[in-house]
Amino acid sequence: MLPQPSFPPSSIPVRMSGRRVVVFPSAAELGPALAHLVASRADKALLDHGRFSLGLSGGSLVSMLSKELPALPDLDCSHWLAGFCDERLVPFNDGESTYGLYKNQLFSKINIPDSGVLAIDPSLSVQECAEDYARKLKEAFPKEDIPVFDLLLLGMGPDGHTCSLFPDHPLLEETQKIVAPISDSPKPPPQRVTMTFPMVNLARCVVFVSTGGSKAPVLKQVLEGGEGPALPAARVVPSHGELFWLIDEPAAASLTLQVERPGSAAKL
Numbered sequence: 001m002l003p004q005p006s007f008p009p010s011s012i013p014v015r016m017s018g019r020r021v022v023v024f025p026s027a028a029e030l031g032p033a034l035a036h037l038v039a040s041r042a043d044k045a046l047l048d049h050g051r052f053s054l055g056l057s058g059g060s061l062v063s064m065l066s067k068e069l070p071a072l073p074d075l076d077c078s079h080w081l082a083g084f085c086d087e088r089l090v091p092f093n094d095g096e097s098t099y100g101l102y103k104n105q106l107f108s109k110i111n112i113p114d115s116g117v118l119a120i121d122p123s124l125s126v127q128e129c130a131e132d133y134a135r136k137l138k139e140a141f142p143k144e145d146i147p148v149f150d151l152l153l154l155g156m157g158p159d160g161h162t163c164s165l166f167p168d169h170p171l172l173e174e175t176q177k178i179v180a181p182i183s184d185s186p187k188p189p190p191q192r193v194t195m196t197f198p199m200v201n202l203a204r205c206v207v208f209v210s211t212g213g214s215k216a217p218v219l220k221q222v223l224e225g226g227e228g229p230a231l232p233a234a235r236v237v238p239s240h241g242e243l244f245w246l247i248d249e250p251a252a253a254s255l256t257l258q259v260e261r262p263g264s265a266a267k268l
């Protein structure tokens, strides 16, 4: 009998674990690969079901996507549906509004129709806003009990939060709502609405983007495990979909698990 390969847990090849951890030399080289990934999943979704549904996150992703997506040749967003993985409850003209930032920096540069953007109503109370956004999502996905997005793009804060799901917060245990209000966000602004894990983990593809040395310690904890309860980002485990972590070398500095290093021209 041939000897069986044995891998210590920290060296399990990432493809075998169903999660791909892909390291780029820098954020500048990660950006184009992310844009190609979005375009490839869009092409597939449009062929499969005539529409591409994309969940956007705020923070550092806004500028990366706003630079890279419009630079793609022949990008056609006329059949895209863009929603928000989380959103801050502030007016659209506030610098903290994720929708406001994408509207000015991205939507104005691509041919996504206004009807293809599912935004919150910031005039409502946080509770009503979450209910209203959940209703809009359900209307946009009439065939599904829980909306199944083709692609969710997520960020991760230095505390391990993703969407507006923060460590040790009761919302981590939410099982009924697809969108929940939060009025005590530890990161300002305090009032937000967020997709919950039941919806996030049904997506066909989830891509985390995490760059910079400040993310290195938490990335190690999320990807390689550690003491205590799993951080929110570690609880994103799509039940049937793909999971990518696209990171740069500074963020990967503390990792010992096996990763992919495809170089800058990567097509994922």
Ligand SMILES: O=C1O[C@H](COP(=O)(O)O)[C@@H](O)[C@H](O)[C@H]1O
Pocket: 057, 058, 059, 060, 061, 086, 087, 088, 154, 155, 156, 157, 158, 161, 162, 163, 164, 187
């Ligand atoms: O507050 C938020 O932070 C996270 C992480 O942002 P990043 O700038 O560290 O990438 C973001 O994903 C989320 O959408 C946002 O509301």
